[in-house]
Amino acid sequence: AQTVTQSQPEMSVQEAETVTLSCTYDTSENNYYLFWYKQPPSRQMILVIRQEAYKQQNATENRFSVNFQKAAKSFSLKISDSQLGDTAMYFCASGEAGGTSYGKLTFGQGTILTVHP
Amino acid sequence: DSGVTQTPKHLITATGQRVTLRCSPRSGDLSVYWYQQSLDQGLQFLIQYYNGEERAKGNILERFSAQQFPDLHSELNLSSLELGDSALYFCASRGKSQGASPYGYTFGSGTRLTVV
Numbered sequence: 714a715q716t717v718t719q720s721q722p723e724m725s726v727q728e729a730e731t732v733t734l735s736c737t738y739d740t741s742e743n744n745y746y747l748f749w750y751k752q753p754p755s756r757q758m759i760l761v762i763r764q765e766a767y768k769q770q771n772a773t774e775n776r777f778s779v780n781f782q783k784a785a786k787s788f789s790l791k792i793s794d795s796q797l798g799d800t801a802m803y804f805c806a807s808g809e810a811g812g813t814s815y816g817k818l819t820f821g822q823g824t825i826l827t828v829h830p
Numbered sequence: 831d832s833g834v835t836q837t838p839k840h841l842i843t844a845t846g847q848r849v850t851l852r853c854s855p856r857s858g859d860l861s862v863y864w865y866q867q868s869l870d871q872g873l874q875f876l877i878q879y880y881n882g883e884e885r886a887k888g889n890i891l892e893r894f895s896a897q898q899f900p901d902l903h904s905e906l907n908l909s910s911l912e913l914g915d916s917a918l919y920f921c922a923s924r925g926k927s928q929g930a931s932p933y934g935y936t937f938g939s940g941t942r943l944t945v946v
Contacts (some may be wrong), residue, residue, distance in 0.1 A: 717872075746933055756918060757832070758873075758937035804872055808933070815886045816924060817863065818935070820872035 715740045715807050719821035722739075726795045727829050733780075734790045734824050736805030744810040747781065747788045748818070753801040761803070764788065795828045802826075833857065836921050836938035844946055848909040851941045855902055857925030859936070861885075862904040864896060867918040867940070879904055911945045918942050 716739045726732035738747065749761040764772045764781050771779050778798075780789045791801055805821040833856035841850055852893040855862050860881045865873040875888035877899035890896075893911075908915060921938045 748933075756940055756942075758920065758922075758935075760935070763933055806873075814859065815876060815878055815880065816933075817875045817886055817888065818865075818867075818873070819875070822872045 715742075716795070717743070717805050717807050717819050717821040719805050719824050721824045722822070723825045724766045725827045725829060726792075728795055728797060729795045730795055731791060732795055732826065733806045734792075734803055734805075734826065736788045736790070736821055738786050738788060738805070738819075738821075740742045740786075740807060740809070742809045746808050747779075748802045748806040748808070749777070749779070749788075750806060750820075751799075752804065752823070753798075758804075777814040779802060787817065792826075797828050797830060800826060800828045823824070831934050832938060833890050834921060834923050834938035836919075836941050838941060839939065840944075841880050842944045842946060845910060845911055845913060847911050847945075849874065849911065849943065851906040851908070851919055851921075853904045853906070853921030853923075853938060855904070855921075856936050857927075858925035859922070859925045860902065861924040862898055862902070863922045863924070863935070864904070864906050865920040865922065867920060868914075870916070873920060876906070888946070913945050916943055916945045 726780045745766045749765045751759045762774045774792045806818045808818045835854040864876040876890045878886040896906045918940045922935045923933045
């Protein structure tokens, strides 16, 4: 079974600055994926970025990048040049590739990020 | 519009009642997943269907059941409702091309259930 832990219930950052959200996970699988999802006040689940465990290179998507430390089972999200629209709940999630999990995701408890003007 | 449609958007009902939540997946997607998000918590996996068959089950209560119909829409039935069942229920779908990999999710906008 997979577990995902987000140790920061709340974070805040000033507009245009950089913030890092932490996530640790545990899995016995060798082949898995990691994700960061954003949930704004509208409650819609929006994929921010994903990382395949077999790839050593950290994923980046515009202002969003991850620091994937496989041995430490750590997967942090860095948001650069924070914008007011980044204010949301952020969830770290993991999913096994193949096996009997059939693509289900395991989510962390979430981090509420507030961007201040 | 994500392409995954969930109805109703909001539902208020009394304890002990039964409700049905409906999900229409994105066109062509065969897999449907149900997740429960209690207040300020992460999403918990409930159950998955693939082309009408149950494929995976999470910590779904016995009072809850689901099914996927031939037209691929899915329904989540919640019975003998308790106050603690109040939550946001998400449906998500994935296409066949994703196989067993956990990516390619498209989430619906959720059904907010309030049990009073």
